[in-house]
Amino acid sequence: MKNTKKIIIGLVTLIILLAVFYGGYFKNNKEIEFFNEKFGIQLPKESETIFSNTSYGALGDGYRLYIYQVTSESMKAIAEKGRANYWSELPIPSDFTTSFSKKIRAITDETTSKLIPLDAARGYYMIRNNQTNASITGTNVFDSSFDNVMIGIMDLDNNRIYLLSYNM
Numbered sequence: 001m002k003n004t005k006k007i008i009i010g011l012v013t014l015i016i017l018l019a020v021f022y023g024g025y026f027k028n029n030k031e032i033e034f035f036n037e038k039f040g041i042q043l044p045k046e047s048e049t050i051f052s053n054t055s056y057g058a059l060g061d062g063y064r065l066y067i068y069q070v071t072s073e074s075m076k077a078i079a080e081k082g083r084a085n086y087w088s089e090l091p092i093p094s095d096f097t098t099s100f101s102k103k104i105r106a107i108t109d110e111t112t113s114k115l116i117p118l119d120a121a122r123g124y125y126m127i128r129n130n131q132t133n134a135s136i137t138g139t140n141v142f143d144s145s146f147d148n149v150m151i152g153i154m155d156l157d158n159n160r161i162y163l164l165s166y167n168m
Contacts, residue, residue, distance in 0.1 A: 031066050035163055039126065039152050041081045043161070044074045050160075053112050056167075063108050063166035065115065075159045079124060082154055087124035090153070107166050116153070116164055123156040130167060 031049045036042045048069045056062030070078065092100075097118040105113045130148035153162040 032068065034066065035068065035152075035161065038128075038150055038163065038165070039082075040085055041078055043068060043078065044070060046071065047074070051115060053109075055109070061167055063112070063164065065108070065112050065165075066163045067115065068161040068163070070159050070161065072159050075154070075156060078161070079154055079156065082124045082126070085126075087126045087152070087154070090120050090123045090125055090155075092118055092120075092125055104164070108164075116151075116162055117155055117158075117160075118153075120153060120155045120157070123154040125154070126152045128152075130165065 031052055032043045032047055049066055050069045051065065051067035054062070054064045056064075101113070101118060104116060107113075128150045130150050148167045149165070151162070151164045155162065
């Protein structure tokens with residue numbers, strides 16, 4: 001009888017541990033696959049999501065920020081794919097970043113808005129409309145095309161990729 005209780009407790013503990021590891025593994029994969037879905041660039045399996053923050057309301061308004069860490073070798077390959085997919089070279093024009101910083105602070109929490117490297121100097125960026133999937137090249141962030149936006153930044157200095165998505 002005592003052995004049966006020990007076996008049952010051991011099995012329950014094992015199941016709980018497996019569920020925790022299983023859930024964490026697929027959450028990270030989901031976040032990495034989100035980048036592929038939105039930008040058509042597959043991140044390597046060894047990519048790590050080092051920051052994840054999502055805040056959406058009942059009507060679908062909100063934002064999401066993922067920060068991915070990749071190796072320098074992987075970043076070279078990803079940057080090549082970015083150039084092939086029409087990503088623009090950093091830095092982002094300063095007239096755009098000033099007004100865009102204000103808009104991001106109004107949409108996201110302060111911590112999230114400070115994490116986005118709008119002043120990054122080496123790498124690539126892309127700004128797309130979430131609904132039409134079209135690239136946005138204008139700098140008027142108060143235009144309605146900026147109400148549903150996806151921003152990707154490849155920071156070559158830190159081997160990080162930032163993905164900010166928001167819907168207003």
